[in-house]
Amino acid sequence: MQKLIYIFWYIRKMRYVKIANEQIHDFLNQLKQYGKLYAPVKVSDKFYDRKEIDDVCDIAFDYVRTLLPAKKYFIHPKEKMFDIDIENGTYDEPEEKIEPFVLFGVHACEIVGLRILDGVYLRDYVDTYYKRRREAGIIIGLSCLPDDHCFCNLRRSDFVDIGFDLFLHELPDGYLVRVGSPTGHKIVDECAELFSNVTQEDIAAFREFEEKRQQMFSHHGSFDNMRYLLELTARDELWDEESEKCLGCGNCTNTCPTCRCYDVQDIPDIDGKTAERIRFWDSCQFRSHGLVAGGHNFRETKKDRFFNRYVCKNSYFYGLGTSYCVGCGNCTYFCPAGIDYLGNLLRVRSASEPEEVVHEHN
Ligand code: SF4
Numbered sequence: 001m002q003k004l005i006y007i008f009w010y011i012r013k014m015r016y017v018k019i020a021n022e023q024i025h026d027f028l029n030q031l032k033q034y035g036k037l038y039a040p041v042k043v044s045d046k047f048y049d050r051k052e053i054d055d056v057c058d059i060a061f062d063y064v065r066t067l068l069p070a071k072k073y074f075i076h077p078k079e080k081m082f083d084i085d086i087e088n089g090t091y092d093e094p095e096e097k098i099e100p101f102v103l104f105g106v107h108a109c110e111i112v113g114l115r116i117l118d119g120v121y122l123r124d125y126v127d128t129y130y131k132r133r134r135e136a137g138i139i140i141g142l143s144c145l146p147d148d149h150c151f152c153n154l155r156r157s158d159f160v161d162i163g164f165d166l167f168l169h170e171l172p173d174g175y176l177v178r179v180g181s182p183t184g185h186k187i188v189d190e191c192a193e194l195f196s197n198v199t200q201e202d203i204a205a206f207r208e209f210e211e212k213r214q215q216m217f218s219h220h221g222s223f224d225n226m227r228y229l230l231e232l233t234a235r236d237e238l239w240d241e242e243s244e245k246c247l248g249c250g251n252c253t254n255t256c257p258t259c260r261c262y263d264v265q266d267i268p269d270i271d272g273k274t275a276e277r278i279r280f281w282d283s284c285q286f287r288s289h290g291l292v293a294g295g296h297n298f299r300e301t302k303k304d305r306f307f308n309r310y311v312c313k314n315s316y317f318y319g320l321g322t323s324y325c326v327g328c329g330n331c332t333y334f335c336p337a338g339i340d341y342l343g344n345l346l347r348v349r350s351a352s353e354p355e356e357v358v359h360e361h362n
């Protein structure tokens, strides 16, 4: 059977099943047998975050974004890389015991974000810390409806065909499930009593949901030429005005599913005989980010740093043919200065005043 599954997988024929709403909690409980279950939960009136799930009733299915993106499970905000023996000039990488885990409810844009991170961390130089966690993680995608900040449709990251084990699409009475990996097949086979065949009504409902979703996006068209428009408008007053408002706090990069810059520091013990090498998330919006030995700073001014983020996020990731920005809207939603990243891109695209979009302010 396992062999057949692999043959099936290799010819890349997608498999579809359905799970009814009455079965979903059983399914979530069964997922726990594959590892610790993490999913979005409501943590305050306005915010959601991903947490380890004890009671599956706590899981939020209608969330739009979480405080930190799924990248936090694969690149920890702060971690020890190894211990250094200064006297002997040696180092030891601590044995990290990585337990399998399941991320439930990951939206399409974040799955594209993880694929971008794969390209960075696994393609040319393999980051073993990231690789081990990626291998241990099972990804269960979940369909969503956009809010005013979402523009994944302009980034071609509103739908994924790879990068998940299972993907659940909302139906009126359950979920249409796409199976995307051998692990996904295994889960469906092992929980077979929870799934049924997809009917013509389910297909019609899936179509309807996708159409409704497309109509809900505030903006349509494409941002494919944005990188070039940004370079051509580098001297526009827009960048002086907008960078002036920026607090340089780094919220936009921390909450971005694809921002991945980190800093490395050696922390010596008080006796000077041993040290720890740690790495932690850094932000291109910090002045220290471009500072090098001798006091030179590659991005001396706040405007340099601000504009660079726009160019960086809108350049192309050659592995996927998409930009490094997946259009999730997090950087706008969590910006304490109220800087509207999407609004600024729209201004660059249309060379006019921002389109009137009413955002709920954070
Ligand atoms: S979140 Fe807003 S204020 Fe903070 S660094 Fe980013 S753009 Fe500037």
Ligand code: SF4
Pocket: 252, 255, 256, 257, 258, 259, 313, 324, 325, 326, 327, 328, 329, 330, 331, 332, 341
């Ligand atoms: S730049 Fe902003 S909108 Fe684009 S992926 Fe990052 S957080 Fe999301």
